[in-house]
Amino acid sequence: MKNLKSKSQNSIIFLLASFVMVIFLTAAQTAKWTAPETAKKTANPVPSDATSIGEGKKIYESDCKKCHGKKGMGDGPNASELDKPLDPLNNASMKGQTDGEVFWKITEGRKPMPSGKKTLTEQQRWQVLNYIRTFAK
Ligand code: HEC
Structure with missing residues (x-):
């Protein structure tokens, strides 16, 4: 009986822990995406x-148009x-973001956006950044 009780206690603890995890993960997903301070200073x-x-x-x-669209309007x-x-x-x-911050985002990605780390060289990541900057001109 004692054993049974601690088993059900364990499952309650497990359920509570899972619940808290889900809340944290959801919050992390919806939080604004910001690059770290150190990325800000990286010069292009x-x-x-x-x-x-x-x-x-x-x-x-x-690599990007399929989601972001031809002119970056988010209509790919x-x-x-x-x-x-x-x-x-x-x-x-x-x-409002420096080239370094945007470069960091292209490098790291954030689900569902893929990381460019393995698929693009550093130079290619700066090149695609220079291209998307032209959307604002
Ligand atoms: C699968 C779809 C998808 C692909 C492919 C994709 N992105 Fe994204 N991108 C996203 C999503 C979704 C976000 C928003 C992420 C968030 O805020 O959580 C995003 C965000 C960004 C941002 C941040 C914008 C801001 O306002 O801070 C940049 C820059 C960006 N993408 C550039 C690119 C580049 C360059 C490529 C190609 C190398 C690319 N993306 C490929 C889906 C995609």
Whole structure:
């Protein structure tokens, strides 16, 4: 009997713990996505010229357009499968971020956005950043 009791106590504790976990994970998912302080200061080593923007456009069209849309308006063919609408990549939030912060986001990704760490070289990540900056111009 004693054994049985501690078993049911254990399952209650397990249930409570799972419940708390779910709440934390949901909160983490809906929280605003911010890059760490250290990322802010990373300077963009790749000049924003015709060459890097041209290369960035190719990367964007193969890896990003499906979600973010042709002009970054969040209207790509896969956007409708995402949980929430995408903010346009030319908005005030983007303008308020340094190149280093946006580079960090492209590098790390955040579900459902894939991380660019393995699929793109550092140079390619800066190039695609230079390209998406043109949306705001
Ligand atoms: C599977 C769809 C998907 C793909 C593919 C994708 N993204 Fe995203 N992206 C997202 C989502 C969703 C968010 C919002 C994430 C959040 O805020 O939690 C996002 C956010 C961003 C942000 C942050 C915007 C801001 O206001 O801070 C940038 C920059 C970005 N994406 C660039 C890119 C680039 C560049 C690529 C291609 C290399 C790319 N994304 C590919 C879905 C995608």
